[in-house]
Amino acid sequence: MDAKLQQARNIARQGMQALSQRQGAAAEAAFGQAIELGWTGADIWILLSHARSLKKDITGTEAALQKALSLEPENPRALLYMGSFLESCSQHLRARSFYEQGISFAVAAQDQTPELADLINRARRFLANMPKDVRHPVDDFIDVHNLGGDPEDELLIQSLQILAERKRPFVSQPSRFLYAGLPNRQFFRRDELEWTGALESQTDAIRTELEGLLARPEASRFAPYVESNSQKGAPNDTPMTNNPDWSAFYLMKQGKRVEENIALCPQTMAAIEAIGDDAFPSPQPSVLFSQLKPGTRIPAHVGMFNTRLICHLPLIIPEKCGFRVGNETREWTPGEMFIFDDSINHEAWNESAEPRFILIFEIWRPELSARQRRLLTELFAPGF
Template sequence: MKMKRGESGSWSSRRAPTEPRSVLLNIRKADHRVQSGDDDLACYFYRRALQFAGDGALPQEEAAELRRAQAALAEAAGRAHSRRVARLTERGLPPQQWSPRLRESLELAAAPRPYHDHDPARTYAQDPTHHFYPGLPRIQFYDPARFDWVQALESATAAIREELVGLLAKSRDSLRPFVRNADGRPMGVGKALVDGQNWGVLALCEQGWADSAYVRQCPLTWDTLLRHAPVPRVPGWGPSAVFSLLKAGAHIGAHTGMYNTRLICHLPLIVPPGCRFRVGDEVREWEEGKLMIFDDTIEHEAWNDGPEDRVVLIFDIWRPELTDQEKLELTMLFSD
C-alpha cells in the first residue's frame, strides 16, 4: 500500500518534530565535536547552523556566534580534508588518481559552506549526516524488480524467519536499543526511543564487524546476504545487518542516515496490521517477504500501530549507480 503526503491515512498528523532548528544549539554541538576531535561531525553541525540562520536578521549574540562558526567550519573542514587526502594517499590513491565524483565529494566536504543547496522544488533532499556524494539520483524507494538478487533473498524469507524466532527465543533479553545516547550526534529520532526498548535490535553485523555468536545461530540468514546482496565490505563502515524489533504502539521519529553511497533494505519478517513506513513524501506498509529498498539520507520515519511487535531484517547495499572504481575509492576512504 502506498500513500503520498496529505492523503488519507498519511503521516502528517502524527509526525514527530525534527531536530531543533536552533542556530546556537547546533553551534554548541559543533564546538563539542571539535573538542572531542571529530571534525567531520563538527562540520555537519556548523553547516546546519548556517542553514538555519539563512539570510534573515539575527540577534546580536547569534550573529557574533555565527561569524565565529563560519571561521571554525573552515578550520574543521580543512583539517578533515587533510586527513582524508593523507589516508587515501597512504592507501595508494593519491589525488591525481581520484575519479571525478570522489574528487567533487571531497571538495564539497571541505568547502566552508552548507553541504549543498537545497532545490526549493524538492521538499525532501538527500541530507546525509556524514558524507555527501554528488551525482546520485534522488529516489525515495527503489523498485526491487531492478535488482536480480532480490528474488533469491525473498525466497528465503520463511527460513530466515525461522532462524529469527529461534534467536528471539534464546536472546530476546539481549535486545539492545537501536538508538543509543550518542553524545550529541545527529539523530532526529524521538527522544523517547533513546536508550529505550521500543526499538531494539539483535545485530548480526554492525559497521563491518560481525557478532560470531549471532551469526552461528543464523547461518542461513548470513550466508544468504553474503551470497546474494551487494553488501559493502568495508571494516568500520559496512555491512550492517540487524534484526530490528519495533514494539506495538511505537513510533520512530523523522531522521536521516549518514552516507548516500549506500541504500538500506528491509526484509519484513513479522508484520502485524498497522505498520507504516515513510520516506520523503511517500508512506508504505511493510509486507512480509517483500523487500523494501530506500535511500535513508532522505528523511524517514516509522510507526507500529498494530497489536504485536514488528520485526524486519535491515541491511545495507552499495548504490547501484556507483562504478567498481568508485566503490574501491570509497572503501579506501571509509575503512578503518
C-alpha cells in the same frame, strides 16, 4: 546562547506583540530582522506570512509560506496554512492538495496543539465540502496514457503528483557524507537488482531462525537501535536514544561480525553473503533483526551516507504498521523487500498490539562503479 540569536528572539517577540495588535508592517519588519540575525526554521517564516497577510500582501504571504516549506517540507503547520491561504484566494484545487498533505503529517505529530487542531478542523471542513469530482489536468494525463501499468511509471507518476502539488519533493540530506550527483530516489524497485528474488525466497528460513531466536534466552540480546555511544555522526539526541522500543539483534554491527549471534542464525547471514559484491558497503555496515514494539513511532530522521541503500526484508508484520520515505508511505508485506535511500527524510510506526520484526542490511548504491566503491572504502577507512 549566541548573542545574535538571543537578539533575534527578542525582536521576534516584538513581532508577535505587533501581530496581536494587527500591526502588519511592524510585525513584518521585526520578523524580517530576526531572520537576518540568524533565526532559522519554518516557524519564523510562517509568522512572517501572517504579518504580510495583515498587509494584504498576497504575493509576499505565499512567498513566505513557500520558504517555510522549502525548509521543512513535512511541516504540518506550513502545509495547513498554505492550504488556508490558497482557500482564501479561491485556488481550491491547490488548497485541497496542501490540506490533504497537512492533515497527513499533522495526525502523525506528537504534539497536537490547539492551533494545529484548529487548522486540522478547518482543512477537514473544506475537504468535506469540496466536490469529489474536481480533477487536476495530471489526472487526465495519467488516464489517457494508462500510467501505472508499467513499473517504470512509478517515478513519472510521483513527478506528476509533485506538479499537482499533492506531494512535496524531498532530497537526499545525509548527516555525514554526500556523494554529489547521485539521483534523489526514495525507493528502488526490487526487480532492479538481480539478487532480490533469491533473497526473498529465503524468507521462510530467515523467519524460522528469528522465531527460534525469540524463543531462546538469547532474545535478551536485542539492544536499543540508537545508543548514546553510537558511531561518529549518528544522531544521539532523539526520543529513541537508548530506548528498547526500537531494538536490534546484530549479526554484524558497524562492520564487525557478531559470531555468537551468527551461530544462532546461520542461514540468515549466508543469504546476505550470497548477495555478493553489492553487500556490505563501507563504512561499517550492519546486518540485524529490527524490532519495533507496539505503539512505537520512530521520529523522522536521515541517515549518514547516500552512498548506500537500506534493505528491509519484512518478517513478522502486524496490522497498522507503516513506513514513510520522503513523500511516499508504504506498508510492509512479509517476504517483499523494501530498498530505499535512508539519507532522505523517513520514519516508521507500529500502531498495533504486537511487535514488528524485519531484517535490515545495507548495499552499495547501484550507480557506483567498482572503482568508486574501492575509493570510498579507502576514504572511509578507520579514522575518517
